[in-house]
Amino acid sequence: MxxxxxxxxxxxxxxxxxxxxxxxxxxxxxxxxxxxxxxxxxxxxxxxxxxxxxxxxxxxxxxxxxxxxxxxxxxxxxxxxxxxxxxxxxxxxxxxxxxxxxxxxxxxxxxxxxxxxxxxxxxxxxxxxxxxxxxxxxxxxxxxxxxxxxxxxxxxxxxxxxxxxxxxxxxxxxxxxxxxxxxxxxxxxxxxxxxxxxxxxxxxxxxxxxxxxxxxxxxxxxxxxxxxxxxxxEPERAFVAHFIGENNRLNGVVRTVGDGVCQVEVGDALIKAVSLGQCPPGAAATVVVRPERVKLSPSKSEHAYANEFDADVEDITFIGDHLRLRLKLCGHSGFIVKIPNLVGHGAILEGDRIRVGWTLLDCRALQPDDEGVH
Ligand SMILES: Nc1ncnc2c1ncn2[C@@H]1O[C@H](COP(=O)(O)OP(=O)(O)O)[C@@H](O)[C@H]1O
Ligand SMILES: [Mg+2]
Known part of the structure; x- marks a missing residue:
């Protein structure tokens, strides 16, 4: 129907x-x-x-x-x-x-x-x-x-x-x-x-x-x-990605595009993202990732996580039903991760270095917002 x-x-x-x-x-x-x-x-x-x-x-x-x-x-x-x-x-x-x-x-x-x-x-x-x-x-x-x-x-x-x-x-x-x-x-x-x-x-x-x-x-x-x-x-614009819910936005330059997937250079890292065909190689792109889609310490056997990076924990806030982490990752400060407040969510402390990952499908490369809502 x-x-x-x-x-x-x-x-x-x-x-x-x-x-x-x-x-x-x-x-x-x-x-x-x-x-x-x-x-x-x-x-x-x-x-x-x-x-x-x-x-x-x-x-x-x-x-x-x-x-x-x-x-x-x-x-x-x-x-x-x-x-x-x-x-x-x-x-x-x-x-x-x-x-x-x-x-x-x-x-x-x-x-x-x-x-x-x-x-x-x-x-x-x-x-x-x-x-x-x-x-x-x-x-x-x-x-x-x-x-x-x-x-x-x-x-x-x-x-x-x-x-x-x-x-x-x-x-x-x-x-x-x-x-x-x-x-x-x-x-x-x-x-x-x-x-x-x-x-x-x-x-x-x-x-x-x-x-x-x-x-x-x-x-x-x-x-x-x-x-x-x-x-x-599936936001198609950086503005929508920002306006509906919360999103991390990382600005970089597209290096390769093929088969609906692109690689975007952000800081000294390459992020794999879904490409909507908006950004050709050499163009600027905003990579968006939802805070609740970031996995902490993805195990080595989990190949699903196309993107894996080291991150420094800048700040932890207790919200009640979840914890809110601010990370420094790929050279960007203020990358937000939400972790549900479940038993054994792990003893993470400010200043720790942790590993995080997210899947290709949870990550989209969009044309940067022209009015600079970053
Ligand atoms: N009667 C009016 N005369 C002159 N300008 C108006 C009038 N109504 C709205 N505007 C202007 O038109 C724009 C759009 O307004 P509006 O349609 O009320 O937006 P929204 O409902 O999304 O807040 C705004 O810049 C507003 O100042
Ligand atoms: Mg109105």
């Missing part, structure tokens, strides 16, 4: 060559292509200012692209005002009516759409049940907790049965525990209803937990779009 991200057929949402500038000089979205499939939970993830909200505003119809087109269900929506797009929105600054009751807030979009009072009552009750707020219909918004208010905002976006819902950092104001609970709730609701959600966050963990696919934004373009697992395991 193909995964959600690989479905064929007309995408639910499609950006084609979309660009946007607010001042006619600086492009905040650049020639963006993106297809979102029906029933998919797609997250736009990226640092602040990377153009995520602008994309969502263009999709909702509150901003107009300078060029390019947006299609919803195969229909170009350029001339369609927001209220005709039938999209539910939950924006951080899209406030509820504080003086009105929960029911009042939910009935409002239904009234606008011309539903009669009994239809409105039925829809409001059904939606309150979905977001688990039964019994609070007569409360005023000001009498609810932050988490309850957020549920009302989500309910209001869902109450008129849209097939497409946009959410822009909807959990930003909540504390960590509530945020985690709501992440789960939003995912449950999305699956229950089978709706398409385009979600915006700058929190990579939130994106990983919730999404079928994640589009990693940077400077108005998508660096990579893939499932959370693929982004973590």
């Amino acid at each position: 193909p995964s959600v991200g690989e479905r064929t057929g007309t995408p639910h949402v499609e950006f084609s060559g979309v660009s946007k500038s607010y001042d006619g000089r600086n492009w905040v979205v650049r020639d963006l292509d993106l297809a979102v499939h029906k029933g998919e939970f797609l997250t736009m993830l990226g640092p602040s200012g990377s153009g995520k909200t602008t994309c969502l505003m263009m999709l909702a119809g509150f901003e107009t692209p300078a060029s390019g087109t947006i299609h919803i269900n195969g229909v170009p929506v350029g001339d369609l005002p927001p209220h005709k797009r039938d999209i539910g929105v939950v924006f951080q600054n899209y406030a509820l009516f504080p003086h009105m009751t929960v029911s009042g807030n939910l009935a409002f979009p239904l009234e606008v759409r011309g539903l009669n009072p009994s239809q409105r009552r039925e829809r409001v009750a059904r939606t309150l049940h979905l977001v688990r707020l039964e019994g609070l219909e007569d409360r005023r918004i000001g009498q609810l907790s932050g988490g309850q208010q957020q549920r009302v905002a989500i309910a209001r976006a869902l109450v008129f049965d849209p097939e497409l819902v946009l959410m822009d950092e909807p959990l930003g104001a909540l504390d960590r525990r509530l945020r985690e609970e709501m992440q789960y709730e939003i995912r449950r609701i999305q699956r229950t209803l089978g709706i398409t959600v385009v979600y915006v966050t700058h929190d990579q963990q939130e994106a990983m937990v919730m999404s079928d696919r994640v589009a990693v934004f940077r400077g108005g373009s998508i660096e990579q779009i893939a499932s959370p697992e693929m982004l973590y395991e």
Whole structure:
């Protein structure tokens, strides 16, 4: 069975060559292509200012692209005002009516759409049940907790049965525990209803937990779009390798390339890495290795470790469930290794010289990041 991200057929949402500038000089979205499939939970993830909200505003119809087109269900929506797009929105600054009751807030979009009072009552009750707020219909918004208010905002976006819902950092104001609970709730609701959600966050963990696919934004373009697992395991850009989870990055020069494998000279060592064809011999490359994929003292019989080096232990930090080692290796300081805090993890001390190794598949050679996030 193909995964959600690989479905064929007309995408639910499609950006084609979309660009946007607010001042006619600086492009905040650049020639963006993106297809979102029906029933998919797609997250736009990226640092602040990377153009995520602008994309969502263009999709909702509150901003107009300078060029390019947006299609919803195969229909170009350029001339369609927001209220005709039938999209539910939950924006951080899209406030509820504080003086009105929960029911009042939910009935409002239904009234606008011309539903009669009994239809409105039925829809409001059904939606309150979905977001688990039964019994609070007569409360005023000001009498609810932050988490309850957020549920009302989500309910209001869902109450008129849209097939497409946009959410822009909807959990930003909540504390960590509530945020985690709501992440789960939003995912449950999305699956229950089978709706398409385009979600915006700058929190990579939130994106990983919730999404079928994640589009990693940077400077108005998508660096990579893939499932959370693929982004973590097979980053194609140094920026993505850095932004999703933690990675060691070693800068060097490619010496040989062949058969999907290259050798990169880093300090006085040669590192064997998966080559994506981005860096020819003689070119600079950034080698990335996850801290949890580094094996301590690989035994001589374990030929799996294509890369083996001596390393000096600079620092050890006790984190609880794991120990965090900073090593000096291949001439680079600050190489991080995580070791699970298991019985007998070994008595390593600062200043020790140890041997470490990692496999070829756990090591990728990528084009160095042009903006120098090292
Ligand atoms: N209404 C606006 N007028 C002018 N500049 C804007 C406006 N909205 C956003 N920008 C600018 O566009 C860029 C992208 O912003 P935004 O889409 O909000 O990014 P993100 O949501 O990823 O943080 C930023 O440099 C921001 O300052
Ligand atoms: Mg934003």
